[in-house]
Amino acid sequence: MYSVRIKICGVQDPFTAEAAALAGADAVGMVLAPGRRQVSPEQARAICQAMPPLVARVGVFVDAPADEVRQIACYCGFDLVQLHGRESPAYCRSLGLRCLKGVAARSRQALEQADNYPVAALLVDTYLPGRVGGTGQPFDWRLLENLPLKLPFILAGGLHPGNVGRAVALLRPYGVDVSSGVEVNGQKDLQLIKTFIKRAKEVSYHAAG
Numbered sequence: 001m002y003s004v005r006i007k008i009c010g011v012q013d014p015f016t017a018e019a020a021a022l023a024g025a026d027a028v029g030m031v032l033a034p035g036r037r038q039v040s041p042e043q044a045r046a047i048c049q050a051m052p053p054l055v056a057r058v059g060v061f062v063d064a065p066a067d068e069v070r071q072i073a074c075y076c077g078f079d080l081v082q083l084h085g086r087e088s089p090a091y092c093r094s095l096g097l098r099c100l101k102g103v104a105a106r107s108r109q110a111l112e113q114a115d116n117y118p119v120a121a122l123l124v125d126t127y128l129p130g131r132v133g134g135t136g137q138p139f140d141w142r143l144l145e146n147l148p149l150k151l152p153f154i155l156a157g158g159l160h161p162g163n164v165g166r167a168v169a170l171l172r173p174y175g176v177d178v179s180s181g182v183e184v185n186g187q188k189d190l191q192l193i194k195t196f197i198k199r200a201k202e203v204s205y206h207a208a209g
């Protein structure tokens, strides 16, 4: 049976992380890179410590020095790191950590190239020049249709409770990732998180195969 995994990203406080996990999130992401959702290593550690077991804690980095990523991942207790910049395959390998590679959905060729990364999964996100992640903008999902990737892929970019069911039914991704789509006025909203999780899971339970 297929059951899509769900990552709630850009979480900034322990209460939201715990509530998302209890609502059925499989992973919670904390952004360590500059931006409006950035948390300090101390905040990320407090979030990780508040989370119940068996839910993945993911640290999101953008082109950070490898030593810094290793040190923060160890200090916080991350299960995975998400590399959302221009990190090379060699960089990913050198970390010695389980990685998700963020890849901008620019073209099918870009996705096919990324499929050779030595990582646990690809997180396929919207391409917007000059922006990195958490944009709230979707991309044309037809780019992923019938694309034979070896790596599991996590669909990201502009997902929300109103479109996640369609995305799951159409693409059957390994996972889905959301940040802006479960926020109100820039803050995570528990009701939206619960509705997103419910919608994604119910569609995947009913998907054939």
Ligand SMILES: O=C(O)c1ccccc1NCC(=O)[C@H](O)[C@H](O)COP(=O)(O)O
Pocket: 009, 010, 029, 031, 033, 034, 035, 036, 037, 038, 060, 061, 062, 084, 125, 132, 133, 134, 135, 136, 137, 156, 157, 158, 159, 177, 178, 179, 180, 181
């Ligand atoms: O969310 C951010 O602010 C962010 C900043 C820098 C690098 C990555 C970032 N987010 C990564 C994520 O995994 C987001 O959840 C993903 O881009 C989807 O975001 P959204 O379109 O807002 O759902």
